Amino acid sequence: MKDAFGLPQSLLVLGGTSEIALATTRRMIARRTRTVWLAGRPSPALEQSAADLRALGADVHTVAFDALDPESHETVLGKVFAEGDIDMVLLAFGILGDQAHDEREPMSAVRVAQTNYTGAVSATLISASALQAQGHGSLVVLSSVAAERARRANFIYGSSKAGLDTFTQGLGDALHGTGVHVMLVRPGFVHTKMTAGLEATPLATTPEAVATAIETGLRRRSETVWVPGALSVVMSALRHLPRGLFRRLPI
Amino acid sequence: MPADTVSVTGWGRTAPTVARLIRPRTYEEAAAAVRDCGARGGIPRGLGRAYGDAAQNAGGAVFDMTGLDRVHAIDADGGTVSCDAGVSLHRLMRVLLPLGWFVPVTPGTRQVTVGGAIGADIHGKNHHVSGAFSRHVLSLELLTADGGIRTVRRGTPLFDATTGGMGLTGVILTATVQLQPVETSLMSVDTERARDLDDLMARLAATDDHYRYSVAWIDLLARGAATGRAVLTRGDHAPLDALREGTRARRDPLAFRPSRLPGPPAFLPEGLLNRRTVACFNELWYRRAPRARTGELQKLTTFFHPLDGVPHWNRIYGRGGFVQYQFVVGHGQEESLHRVVRRISEHRCPSFLAVLKRFGDADPGWLSFPVPGWTLALDIPAALPGLGALLDALDEEVATAGGRVYLAKDSRLRPELLAAMYPRLDAFRSLRAELDPRGVFVSDLARRLAL
Numbered sequence A: 001m002k003d004a005f006g007l008p009q010s011l012l013v014l015g016g017t018s019e020i021a022l023a024t025t026r027r028m029i030a031r032r033t034r035t036v037w038l039a040g041r042p043s044p045a046l047e048q049s050a051a052d053l054r055a056l057g058a059d060v061h062t063v064a065f066d067a068l069d070p071e072s073h074e075t076v077l078g079k080v081f082a083e084g085d086i087d088m089v090l091l092a093f094g095i096l097g098d099q100a101h102d103e104r105e106p107m108s109a110v111r112v113a114q115t116n117y118t119g120a121v122s123a124t125l126i127s128a129s130a131l132q133a134q135g136h137g138s139l140v141v142l143s144s145v146a147a148e149r150a151r152r153a154n155f156i157y158g159s160s161k162a163g164l165d166t167f168t169q170g171l172g173d174a175l176h177g178t179g180v181h182v183m184l185v186r187p188g189f190v191h192t193k194m195t196a197g198l199e200a201t202p203l204a205t206t207p208e209a210v211a212t213a214i215e216t217g218l219r220r221r222s223e224t225v226w227v228p229g230a231l232s233v234v235m236s237a238l239r240h241l242p243r244g245l246f247r248r249l250p251i
Numbered sequence B: 001m002p003a004d005t006v007s008v009t010g011w012g013r014t015a016p017t018v019a020r021l022i023r024p025r026t027y028e029e030a031a032a033a034v035r036d037c038g039a040r041g042g043i044p045r046g047l048g049r050a051y052g053d054a055a056q057n058a059g060g061a062v063f064d065m066t067g068l069d070r071v072h073a074i075d076a077d078g079g080t081v082s083c084d085a086g087v088s089l090h091r092l093m094r095v096l097l098p099l100g101w102f103v104p105v106t107p108g109t110r111q112v113t114v115g116g117a118i119g120a121d122i123h124g125k126n127h128h129v130s131g132a133f134s135r136h137v138l139s140l141e142l143l144t145a146d147g148g149i150r151t152v153r154r155g156t157p158l159f160d161a162t163t164g165g166m167g168l169t170g171v172i173l174t175a176t177v178q179l180q181p182v183e184t185s186l187m188s189v190d191t192e193r194a195r196d197l198d199d200l201m202a203r204l205a206a207t208d209d210h211y212r213y214s215v216a217w218i219d220l221l222a223r224g225a226a227t228g229r230a231v232l233t234r235g236d237h238a239p240l241d242a243l244r245e246g247t248r249a250r251r252d253p254l255a256f257r258p259s260r261l262p263g264p265p266a267f268l269p270e271g272l273l274n275r276r277t278v279a280c281f282n283e284l285w286y287r288r289a290p291r292a293r294t295g296e297l298q299k300l301t302t303f304f305h306p307l308d309g310v311p312h313w314n315r316i317y318g319r320g321g322f323v324q325y326q327f328v329v330g331h332g333q334e335e336s337l338h339r340v341v342r343r344i345s346e347h348r349c350p351s352f353l354a355v356l357k358r359f360g361d362a363d364p365g366w367l368s369f370p371v372p373g374w375t376l377a378l379d380i381p382a383a384l385p386g387l388g389a390l391l392d393a394l395d396e397e398v399a400t401a402g403g404r405v406y407l408a409k410d411s412r413l414r415p416e417l418l419a420a421m422y423p424r425l426d427a428f429r430s431l432r433a434e435l436d437p438r439g440v441f442v443s444d445l446a447r448r449l450a451l
């Protein structure tokens, strides 16, 4: 069960090698979390992540989970929920893609959309209904600032996150009053392996900062969290910029 | 039986979870509700005055026992009452005072049920003299997981598991309680101020035994040497001859006259309670109290339940809710108490007056909270940054000193510390495993702390 500060005792991570998710999990273990499920594509990295978390004192399991195989989600996630209550689900899988390459290779662009959007749709719906049956739990979804407004430089990724973001908002409304708390997290540029080699944007942040924002959001039962918080102001300005002007911005 | 799916919290309004709320009107309906409660079990609930998650059960059933509220029999000579567990102490006072009897133990609010009073084995300002509520319970009827009803008598393991058992051994349906005789419905109260924590503890230790009721309100926001300055209020039921002839009070000495103020508005701006406003309140309150005054006649409700005058006062803490932290450490652990008080004060928690009291002898309930020593209780807004870590550190201090926190107030304890705080936990767990092998009775508290 979550405590008065919204801190979970059990945590299911979808995308078990995500650096943001692992920073968040370490924070949660330092607080209250004792049971962790890392769902992800089987790999030495996934096992290593589990071992690292075990060293912090948690009881950690790994489960094979592929966002691109939505047919399997019901079975895979069903098994996890059958083992006991999950206080928090953190949806962290996602791929950035390579915009220029993906524009030339539509199937590659589709993979971005399928991972980030349709894969997330099935995993979220299944998690949401399990949480609803429990009558409690937080569903934390990593969206992105890229979901706010399409940018020339990464609109394939951006549109997939926009889909996920809109979906999650609607789901949050649908689950209002069911005891399930849905929290949308919109980080800006975060230094992780996903962004390695890319030029950092202003207000770039760290996985630890995202973890802190998630912890605060849980305590406040927030519905939307920006990381860093200042992005909420920046993005609400950008959102209203006329198209012609926006196109010419160096972003 | 009507069942609504509703969001449920404790009095602190943190950690809401959703459950089917079922309100049985007969014992048969209660038994049927227990039998049919489904895979996620059920938990009895009284008036929801436990601060944390004791009377909630995510995804399962919550049995609202306030629909079973008959007073069955009063023995006006022997001073006992038999009633349903859903009867409130408020109602008992209304019924019993005119007959010259008072409840044996009352918490800081009258809005608790007899079931909740036994389930949490509550204590009052008379603990140092009268012990916890269970000491006055002669017998009770318990609806157990198999759907059967048992009469549970004092001195049996099931009695000791149920008193303080947080509803986890079954649903208390009725209880027979020994009452306290009174001549009037007024209190004769002595008030004095203590300039700091040492002064306070010295006064309490020296003269508590002269009073049936005793409590100190302490200011944890006062800085430096004044930390722990306090106002002691102690007293007893006023005897008839303390009321002046010819007064209204004397003509109707046993009248029960609770006062009631309008509640706060449903919406209050966030941040109303901050260090400055709370410190200001505490300061005023301390200055207003007399340095020393004896024999003041107070209404019973003013003395015992000052907060009951303001309905829904818990809303002043806003959406984020609040946490009540209450612990006890034994005599001889005064240093730990000092350290805890210092830490709270250093953290500058915007906490209204905290309550300090000396407990007397413990009662046998396995999870019953009071043990001889010092107990401190304070409310803190849950949104206060760093509060979780602060309270974790206090738990360590308390556990090291052999003390414990009160489950009826808890909403955040680490489960690892529970066994150290409650040494009879194993006995409690095995009795439950035997009595309720399918785990029908379960609450959010039980899940969180692996009770």
Ligand SMILES: Cc1cc2nc3c(=O)[nH]c(=O)nc-3n(C[C@H](O)[C@H](O)[C@H](O)COP(=O)(O)OP(=O)(O)OC[C@H]3O[C@@H](n4cnc5c(N)ncnc54)[C@H](O)[C@@H]3O)c2cc1C
Pocket (backbone or CB within 6 Å): B011, B043, B044, B045, B046, B047, B048, B049, B050, B051, B054, B055, B065, B085, B086, B106, B107, B108, B109, B111, B112, B113, B114, B115, B116, B117, B119, B120, B121, B122, B123, B124, B125, B165, B166, B167, B168, B170, B171, B172, B173, B307, B408, B409
């Ligand atoms: C302003 C205020 C002041 C307080 N002061 C004190 C104090 O001075 N001393 C003190 O000890 N406590 C105090 N409390 C706490 C309160 O007395 C306890 O939490 C009490 O248990 C609340 O009773 P309730 O009927 O509201 O029960 P709930 O809060 O609804 O339930 C509390 C527990 O009792 C169990 N329970 C309820 N009914 C039954 C039943 N029929 N059968 C079996 N189990 C049942 C529940 O399962 C739960 O575990 C205070 C609370 C408030 C809000």
Ligand SMILES: NC(=O)c1ccc[n+]([C@@H]2O[C@H](COP(=O)([O-])OP(=O)(O)OC[C@H]3O[C@@H](n4cnc5c(N)ncnc54)[C@H](OP(=O)(O)O)[C@@H]3O)[C@@H](O)[C@H]2O)c1
Pocket (backbone or CB within 6 Å): A014, A015, A016, A017, A018, A019, A020, A021, A040, A041, A043, A045, A065, A066, A067, A068, A091, A092, A093, A094, A095, A096, A115, A142, A143, A144, A145, A186, A187, A188, A189, A190, A191, A192, A193, A194, A195
């Ligand atoms: N980094 C940023 O700047 C940033 C900003 C905003 C939002 N986000 C979002 O935050 C989330 C976490 O990002 P991160 O920075 O922590 O990135 P990361 O370390 O690269 O993690 C991405 C995760 O997604 C997993 N994944 C990819 N495809 C998958 C598939 N088909 N099935 C299952 N898992 C798959 C990866 O698993 P494998 O180990 O199997 O590859 C990895 O665990 C992502 O959703 C990302 O879009 C990131």
